[in-house]
Amino acid sequence: MVQFAIRMPQTEGGCPEWTMVELQGVLETRDSSGLPGNRLGDLHFTKGGQPILLIGHHVLHGKVVELEKPFAVLVKEKEKEKKDDSTDSMDTGESADTVTCSDYLVKAVIRNKLVFKNRPRPIINLTHKKGH
Amino acid sequence: MAGKSRTLQETLSLAEQAKLDLTDLNSSVQSLYLSPDMADHEVRLLELDSSMVKHLEAGNSLMVRGDKSDMAVVCTEDSTFELKSTQTTNSLLLLPDCRAPEQLVGGDGCLLHKEVYCISHVYLELKKCRPKLKKLQTLLQENVFTGPEYESDEKHTGRKYTTTDLHSLIQASEKELLEELRKLQAVHIDGYWRLVDFDYMGNVLQYIIDTVDCQSWPYDQIPTDKLLGMEDNVYPRVLLEHCLDCYGDRKMMEFHGGAEQVHVLSEDRVCGYFAEYLLKGVGKFNLAEFLQTWKESVPVGMTTNLQQLEGVALIDKKSHPQVISHFPVTDLPEDASDRFNRLFRTREKWTLEDISPYIRDLCEQKQTVGSLLTKFARASTLPDGTKVYNSRVPVK
Numbered sequence: 001m002v003q004f005a006i007r008m009p010q011t012e013g014g015c016p017e018w019t020m021v022e023l024q025g026v027l028e029t030r031d032s033s034g035l036p037g038n039r040l041g042d043l044h045f046t047k048g049g050q051p052i053l054l055i056g057h058h059v060l061h062g063k064v065v066e067l068e069k070p071f072a073v074l075v076k077e078k079e080k081e082k083k084d085d086s087t088d089s090m091d092t093g094e095s096a097d098t099v100t101c102s103d104y105l106v107k108a109v110i111r112n113k114l115v116f117k118n119r120p121r122p123i124i125n126l127t128h129k130k131g132h
Numbered sequence: 133m134a135g136k137s138r139t140l141q142e143t144l145s146l147a148e149q150a151k152l153d154l155t156d157l158n159s160s161v162q163s164l165y166l167s168p169d170m171a172d173h174e175v176r177l178l179e180l181d182s183s184m185v186k187h188l189e190a191g192n193s194l195m196v197r198g199d200k201s202d203m204a205v206v207c208t209e210d211s212t213f214e215l216k217s218t219q220t221t222n223s224l225l226l227l228p229d230c231r232a233p234e235q236l237v238g239g240d241g242c243l244l245h246k247e248v249y250c251i252s253h254v255y256l257e258l259k260k261c262r263p264k265l266k267k268l269q270t271l272l273q274e275n276v277f278t279g280p281e282y283e284s285d286e287k288h289t290g291r292k293y294t295t296t297d298l299h300s301l302i303q304a305s306e307k308e309l310l311e312e313l314r315k316l317q318a319v320h321i322d323g324y325w326r327l328v329d330f331d332y333m334g335n336v337l338q339y340i341i342d343t344v345d346c347q348s349w350p351y352d353q354i355p356t357d358k359l360l361g362m363e364d365n366v367y368p369r370v371l372l373e374h375c376l377d378c379y380g381d382r383k384m385m386e387f388h389g390g391a392e393q394v395h396v397l398s399e400d401r402v403c404g405y406f407a408e409y410l411l412k413g414v415g416k417f418n419l420a421e422f423l424q425t426w427k428e429s430v431p432v433g434m435t436t437n438l439q440q441l442e443g444v445a446l447i448d449k450k451s452h453p454q455v456i457s458h459f460p461v462t463d464l465p466e467d468a469s470d471r472f473n474r475l476f477r478t479r480e481k482w483t484l485e486d487i488s489p490y491i492r493d494l495c496e497q498k499q500t501v502g503s504l505l506t507k508f509a510r511a512s513t514l515p516d517g518t519k520v521y522n523s524r525v526p527v528k
Contacts, residue, residue, distance in 0.1 A: 003300050005193040006178070006206070015189065018249075019230035021164075023223045027251065037168035040225075040248060042143045045158040045233040052152060053164075054143075059150045064233075070185055071255065073226060074176040104196075106188055107175065108228065123150040 006074060008106040015106055018073060020113035021053075023060070043114075051114045058120035064112060071110040077103045138163055140243040159241030162231060167247045177224065177255035184208065184258075197303045206258055210307040213258035224252045260497060263304030265312045266466040269327075271301065272318055278329040280368055292324035316462070319374040328371070334409055336367050336375040337402070341431050344397075351397040351433065353385060359395075379405065403440045406430045411445055411458035419447060419454040443489035446479075461490050468494050472508040476523040482509075483520055 008015055021043075027035060041055035053060040143161045148154060167173065184194065187208060196215065198204030204215040226249045275290030282288055293301075295309075302309055317333070318325045328336075343362070344354055356376065360369050379402050380395035406429045411417060427436050438447070443461040448454060459478070465471050468491075475482065475490055488501050495504060505511070509521035 001197060001199045001301055001303075002204075003195065003197050005195055006188070007193045008188040008191070010191050016228065019227045019232075021225040021227055021230075021248075023225065025221065025223065026253075027223055035166050035251070036170040038166050039138070040164040040166055042146065043162040043164055043230075043246075044147060044152070045236060046156050047158060048156075049233040051233075052157075054146055054150055059152070069179045069181050072178045072180050072185070072188070074178055075174065103193075104176070108226075109185060110177075110226070112232070114230075121150075123146070 002101055004101040005103045006106065007103055016108045018108040018110050020071065020110045022113050022115045024117060053116055057123045059123060060116040060120050061118050062114050062116035065115050066112055067110065072106045073108040073110065074104040075107045077105050138243065140241055143243060158233060158236045160236040160244065162244045162246045165245060165247050167249055170250050173250040175226065175250055175252070177252055179255055179257045205261065205303045207305040210305050212261055212263040212303065212305050212308060214261045216257045216259060217254055218257050219254055226250055226252065262496060263308040264466070265302060265304055268298065268302050268312055269316060272316065272325060272327045275326065276329050277319070277321060277326040278332050292326065294323055295325065298325060317378045319370065321370055330412065333375060334405065336371055337379055337405060339367055340372065340375060354380065354395045354397060356393045356395050399434050400440045403430050403434055403436045404444060407441055408444055408458065411456065414458065416455040416457045419456045422456050461493065464490065468504065468508065472523065473528050476527045481520040481522050483518060487521060
């Protein structure tokens with residue numbers, strides 16, 4: 001059996017809080033440059049707190065949603081320092097049929113998401129071409 | 133492609149072209165970029181409830197236990213959850229440093245560069261489930277305790293398990309594992325969890341009953357320390373105590389000299405042992421004869437009744453003469469549909485009263501025997517008015 005732990009590193013100020021942005025469908029670039037490193041768009045908020053996202057020549061109106069069940073962002077823990085072989089355990093120790101994997105750490109907790117569910121509205125008077 | 137040199141002015145003029153009312157917009161804008169290292173940012177999203185977040189925040193861990201053949205489960209200290217991966221066609225962008233609207237108000241407008249850590253289309257969900265404990269019995273059967281004198285013979289070379297070993301092999305939380313060990317009447321001897329041989333346990337129980345009789349102690353006030361401390365005890369202390377715990381309950385009694393711990397022997401459990409002793413390995417037993425023999429076998433002063441056989445033995449009222457057979461719930465599969473299949477293979481039609489002891493332990497949270505039956509069985513009424521349940525699906 002495989003066994004590992006999910007832990008939250010105990011840091012001052014607590015676990016960082018991230019935000020999730022949920023978009024319908026898949027993001028694509030116009031050219032073949034791929035997504036990483038590219039600019040995605042501009043995130044505005046109205047004075048009433050509504051999020052508006054401008055992506056390429058699209059306007060997306062969204063809303064802020066508090067998640068009923070928060071998400072934990074998990075990352076694999078980097079290789080642990082080699083443990084001392086002279087552990088004082090009197091047990092038979094790790095059984096042969098158990099694989100101990102590296103643990104997962106909670107990098108952040110997500111309690112809010114910005115959801116853009118509505119059909120994007122095109123920006124018509126776009127005078128210059130955007131990357132995507 | 134505009135680089136990071138993008139200005140607030142540019143974003144605002146784009147917003148204007150998009151026909152947004154600039155006066156209604158917060159003056160600060162967050163320009164979102166996709167991290168250049170997005171591909172290396174391997175993360176998993178796990179949906180948790182708030183209580184688990186608090187559990188983690190307090191420095192506790194969640195244990196993930198998975199087998200190649202089993203589904204992975206996540207365990208807190210007292211519960212077990214199935215881990216389910218859910219795909220979504222939506223894109224989930226993770227933004228480490230997004231400013232909430234209330235963090236943006238006031239001051240002059242500015243442009244903030246924010247980096248999207250990665251994009252995900254999958255997240256993990258947790259669903260509370262019953263722990264998967266059946267394997268525990270099988271593991272512990274590899275080396276059953278039959279007495280200290282036999283510990284080193286060739287029948288006792290099977291593997292023995294510590295609590296840590298069991299945690300790494302059983303998909304259950306700590307609390308659920310310990311509960312099941314108690315249910316199986318396992319005893320912790322020299323650091324290992326062992327099942328005790330049925331006959332050996334009977335000998336210990338008989339010895340306790342004989343000693344109690346000999347000392348003229350009442351069955352509901354056995355002085356624990358006095359019994360365990362007797363010099364000529366023929367059984368190890370740990371097993372005497374274990375047997376007292378299995379067939380009795382601890383209680384503090386006030387005596388004139390102060391409080392003393394006693395064990396109250398449970399009539400139901402002791403009588404249950406004697407019934408199993410008679411039924412084990414016998415097959416079918418004439419009910420009338422069984423009841424007579426059983427009554428005579430239990431300690432003087434104890435009374436047998438059929439309820440003590442719930443989940444242990446099954447009575448066939450339709451055969452002539454009526455018969456009883458050993459049918460312990462502990463030998464049945466733990467998966468609900470497998471369990472029902474086995475039950476309907478044993479008997480085509482069940483009354484609610486008969487089947488309840490064999491399915492009660494299957495109930496998940498908020499589930500009742502009735503709702504399980506609705507799911508797995510079909511009800512009908514016999515000509516004599518008895519309501520019975522039979523299988524919904526063909527019995528395998």
